[in-house]
Amino acid sequence: MSDEEAIRNLIAEHFEPMRWSEGTEPDWDRFRTDFLQGALLCGSVRPAQARTLGEFIERMETIARKNLASFEEHTRGMEILRFGNIAVVLAMSELLEDGSDINHDISGYLLVKSEGRWSILAHAWDQADEANPVPDRLRG
Numbered sequence: 001m002s003d004e005e006a007i008r009n010l011i012a013e014h015f016e017p018m019r020w021s022e023g024t025e026p027d028w029d030r031f032r033t034d035f036l037q038g039a040l041l042c043g044s045v046r047p048a049q050a051r052t053l054g055e056f057i058e059r060m061e062t063i064a065r066k067n068l069a070s071f072e073e074h075t076r077g078m079e080i081l082r083f084g085n086i087a088v089v090l091a092m093s094e095l096l097e098d099g100s101d102i103n104h105d106i107s108g109y110l111l112v113k114s115e116g117r118w119s120i121l122a123h124a125w126d127q128a129d130e131a132n133p134v135p136d137r138l139r140g
Helices: 001-012 028-032 053-067
Strands: 035-042 050-052 071-083 086-097 101-114 117-127
Touching: 001 050, 001 071, 001 101, 001 117, 028 053, 035 053, 050 053
Parallel strands: 035 117
Antiparallel strands: 035 050, 071 086, 086 101, 101 117
């Protein structure tokens, strides 16, 4: 598999273990495997706050899962810039909350390749809306 294919697969499948619904649980152990130890995540809430992976998962468990009966997120389009063992990815995701509420966000990823494997070192995202629409090139 080429580096570009490996990066596309990592980002495309990244959210699959984070989904839940009635009777199903997120697979946080599988989700963690996408990240390099010490990775940081920065959500769309402002003021910006960098969180560790553990803090992000804790927030998802204590806030999101209590407020949403179901959640799934799917990457729909992406752009990759790569040089050697580093890459930056901009990706659009579609979020389905409670089976009917559809939203979109744009994620920025900083990836590193180590020991033959691409991992997420940092992930930040922002919500798309009328004032901040999804760019056509990321629509997939």
